[in-house]
Amino acid sequence: xxxxxxxxxxxxxxxxxxxxxxxxxxxxxxxxxxxxxxxxxxxxxxxxxxxxxxxxxxxxxxxxxxxxxxxxxxxxxxxxxxxxxxxxxxxxxxxxxxxxxxxxxxxxxxxxxxxxxxxxxxxxxxxxxxxxxxxxxxxxxxxxxxxxxxxxxxxxxxxxxxxxxxxxxxxxxxxxxxxxxxxxxxxxxxxxxxxxxxxxxxxxxxxxxxxxxxxxxxxxxxxxxxxxxxxxxxxxxxxxxxxxxxxxxxxxxxxxxxxxxxxxxxxxxxxxxxxxxxxxxxxxxxxxxxxxxxxxxxxxxxxxxxxxxxxxxxxxxxxx
Numbered sequence: 628x629x630x631x632x633x634x635x636x637x638x639x640x641x642x643x644x645x646x647x648x649x650x651x652x653x654x655x656x657x658x659x660x661x662x663x664x665x666x667x668x669x670x671x672x673x674x675x676x677x678x679x680x681x682x683x684x685x686x687x688x689x690x691x692x693x694x695x696x697x698x699x700x701x702x703x704x705x706x707x708x709x710x711x712x713x714x715x716x717x718x719x720x721x722x723x724x725x726x727x728x729x730x731x732x733x734x735x736x737x738x739x740x741x742x743x744x745x746x747x748x749x750x751x752x753x754x755x756x757x758x759x760x761x762x763x764x765x766x767x768x769x770x771x772x773x774x775x776x777x778x779x780x781x782x783x784x785x786x787x788x789x790x791x792x793x794x795x796x797x798x799x800x801x802x803x804x805x806x807x808x809x810x811x812x813x814x815x816x817x818x819x820x821x822x823x824x825x826x827x828x829x830x831x832x833x834x835x836x837x838x839x840x841x842x843x844x845x846x847x848x849x850x851x852x853x854x855x856x857x858x859x860x861x862x863x864x865x866x867x868x869x870x871x872x873x874x875x876x877x878x879x880x881x882x883x884x885x886x887x888x889x890x891x892x893x894x895x896x897x898x899x900x901x902x903x904x905x906x907x908x909x910x911x912x913x914x915x916x917x918x919x920x921x922x923x924x925x926x927x928x929x930x931x932x933x934x935x936x937x938x939x940x941x942x943x944x945x946x947x
């Protein structure tokens with residue numbers, strides 16, 4: 628490939644994919660080679676517990692167009708994507724998962740569609756997701772909630788897989804917030820976007836590393852990072868409670884003037900105390916979460932730390 632600028636950079640974050648990497652690289656090469664020999668495959672090892680890095684090194688030794696990046700610890704999928712994007716040199720960048728549910732054979736169609744329609748980015752829309760019913764329902768609920776809270780249309784059929792022009796990636800990389808969620812960041816930067824239906828495959832081996840706890844934490848991080856609507860909802864809730872209390876005071880005053888009094892009740896008093904104490908703690912907790920995320924951001928720590936790259940000296944340590 629020499630020093631020429633590659634047409635494609637294929638970026639894939641890698642975690643627990645030791646058994647899939649050889650097949651992933653082979654299928655990417657078979658899909659992209661008919662279009663151009665000027666491409667690169669960037670595999671970012673997110674420091675999984677298996678021997679994925681050894682497989683990446685073997686692939687890089689066979690073909691210099693395969694470039695490996697190993698992070699110093701597990702930073703998470705979307706920070707690993709950022710690490711890959713910052714290494715990418717191509718005019719067009721493809722982002723795809725490593726589990727082969729995103730099929731490399733769809734890359735030429737995504738590229739041709741982007742060129743024909745003059746799009747700056749094309750999302751791969753999964754026609755029929757090959758996931759469990761519970762995961763599909765959870766994903767749909769998550770995206771509906773995210774759409775409501777961020778006031779931005781979100782599509783449960785779209786994930787990371789897609790093709791993006793270099794100017795789109797540059798705009799995404801200019802966003803230096805510590806909480807990363809690639810699909811939402813891409814939508815935020817704008818540009819001319821399209822969607823192309825693609826086939827979604829079953830995972831050939833293993834299972835997703837996203838359990839319920841990790842998904843909930845990811846959802847909370849995304850909502851806190853990309854929306855202040857929860858805070859506005861708590862303000863509305865407080866105003867509604869205050870309005871209700873004011874009406875109750877008026878009703879009580881009118882009853883008193885008419886000679887009626889409320890019967891004292893221990894149960895109603897306890898329920899009221901617990902209800903408003905719970906609401907108060909919830910509001911304080913919501914504000915505390917936002918303050919905590921702000922504190923993380925102002926520390927200005929690097930988004931990720933690179934341990935080693937296959938195309939650099941073994942003792943090189945890079946941060947971003």
